[in-house]
Structure formats: C-alpha cells, structure tokens
Amino acid sequence: MARVGVVGIGHGVFGRRSDASVQELAFEAFRLALADAALEPAAIEATVIAAVPEYHKQRSIAGVVQEYLNLNPKPAWLTEVACASGSAAIRTAWMAIASGLHEVVAVIGCQKMTELDTPEILALMGRVGDVQWESTFGTTFPGYYALFARRHMHEFGTTAEQLALVAVKNHHYGALNEKALFRKEITLEKALASDPVASPMRVYDCCANADGAACLVFAAERRARAISRHPVWLDGVGCATASMSVLRRPDLTGLPSAVEASRQAHAMAGSTPRQVKVAEVHDCFTIAEIMAYEDLGFCAKGEGGAFIADRQAYIGGATPVNVDGGLKAKGHPIGATGVSMACEIVNQLRGEGSKRQVPDADLGLTHNVGGIGQYCFVNVYRRD
Amino acid sequence: MFEWFGRVSFCSHTKVTDFACHLRAGRLVASRCVACGHLAYPPRADCPACLSEDFTYHEISGRGTVHTYTRIDAAPAGFETLSPYVIGVVDLAETGRLLAWFGPSIPESEIAVGMPVQVVPRLFEEIEEIRVYYSLERPEAPGAGAV
Numbered sequence: 001m002a003r004v005g006v007v008g009i010g011h012g013v014f015g016r017r018s019d020a021s022v023q024e025l026a027f028e029a030f031r032l033a034l035a036d037a038a039l040e041p042a043a044i045e046a047t048v049i050a051a052v053p054e055y056h057k058q059r060s061i062a063g064v065v066q067e068y069l070n071l072n073p074k075p076a077w078l079t080e081v082a083c084a085s086g087s088a089a090i091r092t093a094w095m096a097i098a099s100g101l102h103e104v105v106a107v108i109g110c111q112k113m114t115e116l117d118t119p120e121i122l123a124l125m126g127r128v129g130d131v132q133w134e135s136t137f138g139t140t141f142p143g144y145y146a147l148f149a150r151r152h153m154h155e156f157g158t159t160a161e162q163l164a165l166v167a168v169k170n171h172h173y174g175a176l177n178e179k180a181l182f183r184k185e186i187t188l189e190k191a192l193a194s195d196p197v198a199s200p201m202r203v204y205d206c207c208a209n210a211d212g213a214a215c216l217v218f219a220a221e222r223r224a225r226a227i228s229r230h231p232v233w234l235d236g237v238g239c240a241t242a243s244m245s246v247l248r249r250p251d252l253t254g255l256p257s258a259v260e261a262s263r264q265a266h267a268m269a270g271s272t273p274r275q276v277k278v279a280e281v282h283d284c285f286t287i288a289e290i291m292a293y294e295d296l297g298f299c300a301k302g303e304g305g306a307f308i309a310d311r312q313a314y315i316g317g318a319t320p321v322n323v324d325g326g327l328k329a330k331g332h333p334i335g336a337t338g339v340s341m342a343c344e345i346v347n348q349l350r351g352e353g354s355k356r357q358v359p360d361a362d363l364g365l366t367h368n369v370g371g372i373g374q375y376c377f378v379n380v381y382r383r384d
Numbered sequence: 385m386f387e388w389f390g391r392v393s394f395c396s397h398t399k400v401t402d403f404a405c406h407l408r409a410g411r412l413v414a415s416r417c418v419a420c421g422h423l424a425y426p427p428r429a430d431c432p433a434c435l436s437e438d439f440t441y442h443e444i445s446g447r448g449t450v451h452t453y454t455r456i457d458a459a460p461a462g463f464e465t466l467s468p469y470v471i472g473v474v475d476l477a478e479t480g481r482l483l484a485w486f487g488p489s490i491p492e493s494e495i496a497v498g499m500p501v502q503v504v505p506r507l508f509e510e511i512e513e514i515r516v517y518y519s520l521e522r523p524e525a526p527g528a529g530a531v
Contacts, residue, residue: 119461126460127394133426134483136390136517137471138456138463146454147473154452154497196468199455246473247426247481252452 004097005224005231006381007104008037008217009343014331015181016114017211022056023068026110029215029336030069033106037217037227041069044217045102047076050089050109051335054124057115065108083284084370085109086214086338087239087377093218094237103220104227109339110213121209128371130245142206142285144246144372146198149287151252153200155302158290160200162305164191166286167204169313170322174329176355181210181331205286210331214339216346232346236269236380238262242373253302255373258295262367262378269380271363273297276319276380278348278358280341282369283326289313292367293321296378315358323348323356338368338377349383388514392462399429406441407505407516413441414479425480446503447523448474451481453495472520474501487519 010032012025020028026049034041047069049062058064066076079088086109093105116124129139152158168188174180191204218224224231238261243249249256266272273296281296283289290304298319299307307313313321324330324344327337345364347353353361364381387396388404403426406413415427419436425444430437451473459467470486472495482503486495501520508515 122459122464123461126392126462131394132386132398135394136392137483137485138391138459138466138469139471139483140456140458140460142458143454143456143471147452147471150454150497151452196455196457198457201454247483252473 001098003221003233003235004094004218005221005228005233006216006342006346007219007224007228007231008033008039009346010034010036010215011179011340011343012213013179014210014212014333014336017112018114020211022051022058022061022110022112023065025112025211025213026065026108027068029110029213030106030108033215033217039217039227041071043104044071044074044106045104046074046096047071047106047108048089048093049076049078050085050107050339051078051111052080052082052085055111055113055116055334061110065110081375082370083282083332083334084338084368084375084377085335086340087366087368087379088338090216090234090338090342090379091237091239091377094234097218097220103223105218107216107218107339108213109336111333111335112211113209113333114211130247133247134245140198142201143198145285145287146201147246148252148291148372149200152287152291155253156305158305160192161188162290162309163201163205163286164188165308166283166289167191167328169308170283170326170328173323173356174325177325177330180325180329181208182325182329201285201287207284207327207332210333212331212333212336212340214336214343216339216342230350230383232349233382234379235382236265236267236271238265238268238378239376240264241375244371244374246372254291254295255369255376257373257376258292258367258369258378261376262296265365265378265380269382271380275363276365277361277363278323278345279319279321279365279367280324280344281321281326281367283322283328284332284369286328288369289321289326296365296367315356320358323353323358338366341366341368342379342381345381349381388516390517391508391515400427402441403427404516407518408507408514410505411443412446412503412505412518414444415439416442423479425476425478425482444476444478447477448482448501448503450495450497450499450501451475452497453486455492470495472501474503474520484518484520487521489522489525490520
C-alpha cells in the first residue's frame, strides 16, 4: 500500500482568542501549513474540518471555513467525535488518499470555545455523560475522570502527588511552547493547593477550554516526496470505541479503546510501544495521561504513577510525553487538539523541536481520546 | 413518565418509561429479556444479546458495593445549589451498575471503595411536581431494604 505523508503543518496560538472568529482561526493555521509545504491553495484537493458543533454559534462550520479559505468548489466535510474530532479528520484524510480518491488533502481542526457564556458552558457540562441514567445526578466531565482516578488509586496506590506531577511536567514544557495557553512553570505545592473540582482532582489536574486551530497537509507518497524535503509518514492508524457509560465499563482504571487503537496502529506500522521515541497523549485530566502511559504500553499496568514520579515521561526518560505542554498547558480547543498533536509529532520527527526537541526522534505516536474513551484514535508516524 | 426520573431530566421519552413508575412505588427494577433471559441494569428495551424487543421488569434487591466515587465541587447547570455532592458508582448484586448520590446515612468521611450499600428509592420532596431518584445508604439504615 502506498504511504500517506504529512507535507505541511500549521499551528495557531491557543488561548482566549477574542481577536478572531473561528474561520479566522482556521485561516491562520491554513496559511502557516501552506507556507510550510510551499504549496498554493489550488493544490488542495479536499478539506476535512474537525470541530465540535455545539460550541459554535455558527452552524455547519465546515461550509463557512471552506468558503473563508477560498477553496470552493473543492470538497469539504466535517468530522465529529468529541475531543477526538481532529484525529477522526486525520483518519478520513488518510482514507481519502489511500483509496486513491484524492492526492493532497488539508485537515483543519478549529474550535472557538469562549463564544459561549458561563451558563451555556455549565449546561453543556451537565450533558457529557449518559443523559438518561447519569446526568440526572449532576455528573461532570472532570467528575467522570475523577471516578477513574479514585479507582486507579484504590487498585494501584496511585497518589494525588503523582497526578499533580503530570501537570508540573506539562507546564514545564508548555512554558517553552510559544503557541501554548499557559506558558508558566508550576510547582507541585501549587498544584496540590489548588481548588477542588471533583475529588481527587483539583483545578491543576484539569486542562482548560481554549480557542485555536491547527492544520496538516497530507499527500500521497509520490506527491509527498515531490512536495517536501522531509515528509513524515502516517504509517499506522488505529481507532476503537468503548461504552458511553461508566456503568457498562468493567474496568475503570484504563481506556479499553486506547489499548485496542494502539494495538491496531502498531500492527499496521510494524512498530512496538518501546520504539516510540516521542508521544502526544490526551491529558485532558492528569489521570488520563497516567492511564495513557499504561494503555499505550509505555509502562506496565498500574505503574503509571511511578512512571511520572521517576521522570520517565520527560525528555531523557523512557518515553517523552507531551513535550509541547499537552492539553494541560497548551489549552484544549477540542476540535483542534488531535491536529495539534500531529503537528507536534511532525515537528519532532523533522528535528525542529528546538528547546523541546527529543534526541533521535524517528518514530512518534499520537493518542487522542473522545469523551472518557468512547472514541480513541492512536496514530504512528515515522520519518525516512 | 420518565421525566419523573432525576432532579433535571434530559430524557422524557423512552421505552423503559415504567422504570420511573416502579421507582415511585418503591421498587428498583432491571429489565429481563423474555426471549433469552438477559438481565440488564440500567433497564433497556432492546436486548443486546439476542436483539429481542420483548422485555419485562424484574425487581432487584438494590444491594451493591461501591466501585468508585467522587465529590463534585464544580457542579453543572441545575445542580449548583446542591454542591458539593458525592456520586458513587455501585456494582449491583444481581447485575450491572448504578450511579447515584450518597444519602444522609453515609457521611463523606466514611465512604470507601468496596463498602456495601443499599440503593433506596426516593422522592424529591422539595420539588412540587413528581421527581424520583435513588440514593446510596448504609444497608442497616432506617428505610434501607424496606422497598
């Protein structure tokens, strides 16, 4: 099978972007990606937009973005699987190219989350779970991850300090990322003293909503080699689902969809978890990153807490994770996040990570979760 | 009648609407597939095992053990005045799981993973219209087990 390569990346500044509309955010990322690929807009044969519609006042956002990019009448469509929408867009771009339908496809993740006022956000927050049997008791998104955290602590002795150490690491790297929402280091003490949200998790265990966009340009192998001097290959794509409800999830110490998606991606790429030199994982909450270490095979089950405490997820450790700051420090514009992760992996595999560069990075992985693992996409990228 | 279920209802139409009527009458019910006998909690009209749409309600004991829990400090719309509240996920004795608040018989300091609890059907007495729910109580607490 012919390979599919990334030939251009563009990443906007994440944060409270009261200076821009969602299509303007998309344009920023698109412009950067085209410049990176040295391509004219006419080279783009189709656009896959990733965004979660309920955060936008504007309905049918793909049409609005496609028009603003001046790409009519080229095809465009939207992918949506909650916080994993960006990786769903990447997967469909891979399909579109691998099928032979298109040769050059742009993927744009964009989200403006600060358009909604606080009551609207609180109403949305109350409907993240199974609304028939769970939301009736006031469940929240951090509350669900807190249920995992409590169980993980019970079974494996994971501690609140270990959770907070994930935030300390991600803020450390976020401080070095000019595109990140939070560019400040934090201390363990500060994290542990922050306000409670859903026990055992506190404010610093949670990522923040943000506005932002990111763009990737994918091309079929022959075109990719012609366009780019350093294409990065999407060699393994994995995707799996798990139950919506925690009531139908036998094990609440990990995400079965992540384990399965990882297995698929490595099987396709012919790689193993130990070969991953740099990973971007979905740290919407600190416990999510600890579970990801285990689900992705970076450490054994139950040892995720020790993995961060021993600094194995730092550059120089066994598997550097989220060296761009992760969702925690970058901010989490939900439609853009999966695309942002891939941008960072491409950046690392090109060796252009500057102060955040992982030495000898030749194989990278992204792990993008929708909800509490209802959807999970794991992708493996390689350089030549 | 399913809009009876919960303080804030997001699901007024379902094929298992009689669940709320049973709860109002003090009974916690699962669904049982008439075709293959599959027992499910929460109840469901359509059998995931054999695809049959023929089901009956089956009363269950409400006994269970706490699988995990969290105290919600940052509450969503409709629950602001209740926070903080503690939510538990319970492995039911007969089948399945249930999510509910801990009731007054179990102070937060005594909540632990693995502790036995009794699910008790309840009515929101401070709300004028009919609103039913259930809470997690100490098995020997007054009212518990009286369903």
